[in-house]
Amino acid sequence: xxxxxxxxxxxxxxxxxxxxxxxxxxxxxxxxxxxxxxxxxxxxxxxxxxxxxxxxxxxxxxxxxxxxxxxxxxxxxxxxxxxxxxxxxxxxxxxxxxxxxxxxxxxxxxxxxxxxxxxxxxxxxxxxxxxxxxxxxxxxxxxxxxxxxxxxxxxxxxxxxxxxxxxxxxxxxxxxxxxxxxxxxxxxxxxxxxxxxxxxxxxxxxxxxxxxxxxxxxxxxxxxxxxxxxxxxxxxxxxxxxxxxxxxxxxxxxxxxxxxxxxxxxxxxxxxxxxxxxxxxxxxxxxxxxxxxxxxxxxxxxxxxxxxxxxxxxxxxxxxxxxxxxxxxxxxxxxx
Numbered sequence: 001x002x003x004x005x006x007x008x009x010x011x012x013x014x015x016x017x018x019x020x021x022x023x024x025x026x027x028x029x030x031x032x033x034x035x036x037x038x039x040x041x042x043x044x045x046x047x048x049x050x051x052x053x054x055x056x057x058x059x060x061x062x063x064x065x066x067x068x069x070x071x072x073x074x075x076x077x078x079x080x081x082x083x084x085x086x087x088x089x090x091x092x093x094x095x096x097x098x099x100x101x102x103x104x105x106x107x108x109x110x111x112x113x114x115x116x117x118x119x120x121x122x123x124x125x126x127x128x129x130x131x132x133x134x135x136x137x138x139x140x141x142x143x144x145x146x147x148x149x150x151x152x153x154x155x156x157x158x159x160x161x162x163x164x165x166x167x168x169x170x171x172x173x174x175x176x177x178x179x180x181x182x183x184x185x186x187x188x189x190x191x192x193x194x195x196x197x198x199x200x201x202x203x204x205x206x207x208x209x210x211x212x213x214x215x216x217x218x219x220x221x222x223x224x225x226x227x228x229x230x231x232x233x234x235x236x237x238x239x240x241x242x243x244x245x246x247x248x249x250x251x252x253x254x255x256x257x258x259x260x261x262x263x264x265x266x267x268x269x270x271x272x273x274x275x276x277x278x279x280x281x282x283x284x285x286x287x288x289x290x291x292x293x294x295x296x297x298x299x300x301x302x303x304x305x306x307x308x309x310x311x312x313x314x315x316x317x318x319x320x321x322x323x324x325x326x327x328x329x330x331x332x333x334x335x336x
Contacts, residue, residue, distance in 0.1 A: 025052075025057055025058055025059060025060040026058060026059045026060070026247065026251070027060050027061075027062070028059065028060070028061045028062070028085040028086055028239075028243070029061075029062055029064060029069060029084050029085045029086065030044060030048060030061050030062065030063045030064065030084065030085065030086040030087070030088070031064050031067075031068075031069040031070040031075055031078060031079070031083075031084035031086070031087040031088070031089075032044045032063055032064065032065045032066075032067075032087075032088045033065075033066070033067045033071075033072035033075065033088065033089055033090075033188070033189070033190060034065060034066070034088075034213065035065060035066050035213065035214065036065045036066055038065070038213045038214075039213065039269060039272075039273050039276075040088075040213070040269065040273070041063065041065040043262075043265070043266060043269050044063050044065070044088060045063050047237075047258065047262050048061035048062075048063055050258045050261075050262075051254065051255055051258050054254045054257075054258065055251055055254050058251060059247075059251060059255075061086065064084070066190075067188075067190055069083065069084050070083055070084050070087060071188070071190075072089050072090065072093050072188040072189070072190055073089075073093040073094065073188055075087040075088070075089035075093075076089060076093075076094055076097070076137070076236075076238070077094075079137055079238050079239065079240050080136050080137060080240065080241075082240050082242070082243070084240075085239060085240050085243045086140070086237065086238065086239045086240075087236075087237070087238055088235065088236070088237045089235070089236065090170070090171075090188075090189075090233055090234070090235050090236075091105075091171065091233065091234035091235070091236060092105065092170045092171025092172060092173055092233055092234070093170060093171065093188055094171075095170070095171040095172070095186065097133070098130075098133045098134075098234065099133075099313070099314075099317070100127070100129040100130055100132075100133055100314060100317075100319050100321075100324065101123075101130045101133055101234055102171075102172040102310065103310055103314075103321065103324045103325055103328055104119070104120050104123060104144070104232065104234055104328065105171070105172050105173060105231055105232060105233050105234060106231065106306055106307060106310065106325075106328070107148075107176055107229035107230065107231040107300075107303045107306065108230075108231065108328060108329065108332055109147075109227060109228050109229065109230050109300070109332075110144070110146070110147050110230045110231060110232050110332065110336070111146075111147060111227070111230065111336045112146050112147075112267070112271050112336065113143070113144055113145050113146040113207075113232070113266075113267040113268075113270030113271050113274070114264065114267035114268055114270075114271060115267075115332065115335050115336045116143070116144030116145065116146070116232040116267065117142075117143035117144050117263050117264070117266060117267035117270075118263065118264070118267070118335070119144070119328065119331045119332065119335070120142045120143060120144050120232075120234060121141060121142055121143075121263050122331070123324070123327060123328070123331075124139070124142055126327065127320070127324060127327075129319050129320070129324075134236070134238070136241065137238040137239065137240065137241055138238065138239040138240070138241050138244035138245075139236065139237075139238055140236075140237040140238060140239055140255070140259045140262075141236075141237055141259040141260070141262055141263050141266075142234060142235065142236045142237070142263075143235050143237075143263060143266045143267060143270070144232030144233060144234065144235065144267075144270075145207045145209060145232055145233060145235070145270050145274070146207045146208070146209075146230075146232070146270055146271055146274040147207060147227055147230025147231070147232070148173065148205055148206055148207050148230060148231045148232065148233070149205070149206070149207065149208070149223055149224065149225055149226055149227070149230065150162070150167070150203060150204075150205055150223065150224040150226055151203055151204050151205075151206060151211060151216065151220045151222070151223050151224075152165070152167075152202060152203030152220055152221075152222050152223075152224065153196065153202050153203060153219070153220055153221060153222070154202065154221075154222065155222045155224075155287065155289060156203075156222065156224045156289065157224075157289055157295075158295055158298075159180060159181060159295070159298050159299060159302065160181075162177075162180050162181050162182045163181040163182070164181070164182070164183060165182045165183065165202045165203060166182070166183045166185050166200070166201045166202050166203075167182045167183065167184055167185065167201060167202065167203045167204060167205055168184075168185050168186075168187055168192050168195060168196075168201045168203070168204040168205070168206075169182075169184040169185070169186070169204070169205040170186040170187060170188065171186065171233075173205055173231065173233065174186060175306060176205065176229065176231065176303055176306070177205055179302050179303045179305065179306065180229075180299065180302055180303065181302075185200070185201050187201075189206070189210050189214055190214070192204055192210065192214065192216060193214060193215060193216060193218075193219060196216065196219040196220060197219045203220060204216065204220065207270070207274050207277075208223070208273075208274040208275075208277040208278045208281070209270065209273045209274050209277050210277070211223075211277045211278075211280065211281050211286075212273070212276060212277035212280040212281070213273065213277065217277070217280055217281045217284050217286060218284070220286075221285070221286055221287060222286070222287050222288075222289060223281070223286065223287070223288050223289065224289045224291065225288055225289060225290045225291060226291055226296065226299050227291075227296070228291070228296040228297070228299055228300040229299050229300055229303050237259075237262075307325060310325060311325055
């Protein structure tokens with residue numbers, strides 16, 4: 001009897017442990033480079049809560065903002081190595097890692113983040129070379145921002161005013177500045193405030209967002225509204241591949257559903273953040289400088305060689321650069 005009682009007790013202990021294990025949530029870390037109070041950090045938290053709620057608490061995601069878990073330029077590698085389970089960063093911070101995908105960052109004259117984000121995700125689905133560039137991770141979703149413009153400490157009214165100016169422009173975006181006659185300086189957005197305040201750079205090429213979100217409106221006073229060369233950048237939310245593969249299929253399905261919804265949501269947040277940042281700058285006395293039609297044509301003509309260079313570079317790699325460029329031009333013509 002004692003032996004039977006012992007075995008029953010042992011089975012009860014195992015049953016309790018298994019039940020406790022089943023109830024314990026899967027905990028994931030999420031590295032975000034935006035500051036703690038930024039609206040995009042709030043978006044990352046909301047995305048995480050969506051997953052937690054729809055999995056009935058089976059997944060719990062902790063957001064580490066401000067680059068505290070992985071620096072922005074180390075996030076991609078940090079996710080591959082498992083330092084962070086999930087990461088949000090910018091493709092241009094690891095220049096040369098995504099050459100085929102760089103077509104998405106060409107200065108097409110983009111008008112809003114919603115359209116850019118849709119385009120980037122459709123491009124990712126259509127072109128295997130982009131999928132291959134991200135094959136070391138599991139892509140949650142990718143998005144773009146609204147039109148990148150020129151924000152400076154001194155006014156830039158025409159192309160000649162930009163000659164020789166040091167402008168923060170990382171990755172492939174730096175080539176835009178070079179063709180416009182400026183001197184590109186690669187750095188993350190987190191480093192831009194100090195660089196601008198100390199005179200290391202004289203301006204940035206970026207959407208309106210960081211002027212409020214990173215307080216750069218305090219150290220730049222002018223925006224040249226160069227919409228004709230408006231560009232976007234690839235920003236990714238990715239997960240460690242082994243971690244993803246370890247998740248139960250039903251949880252993977254929930255996350256995929258949430259991701260699809262957040263392509264649109266993130267684009268809308270971006271457009272709202274840009275508008276808010278513009279209003280913030282106007283309150284600080286910031287001056288917006290519109291370009292005349294003739295001047296905008298000069299800027300657009302100056303950066304046009306980027307298109308041909310991209311196609312030729314991809315042709316040398318036996319990649320469908322011409323098709324990729326046509327996809328982007330056609331998509332934006334039809335949708336914005």
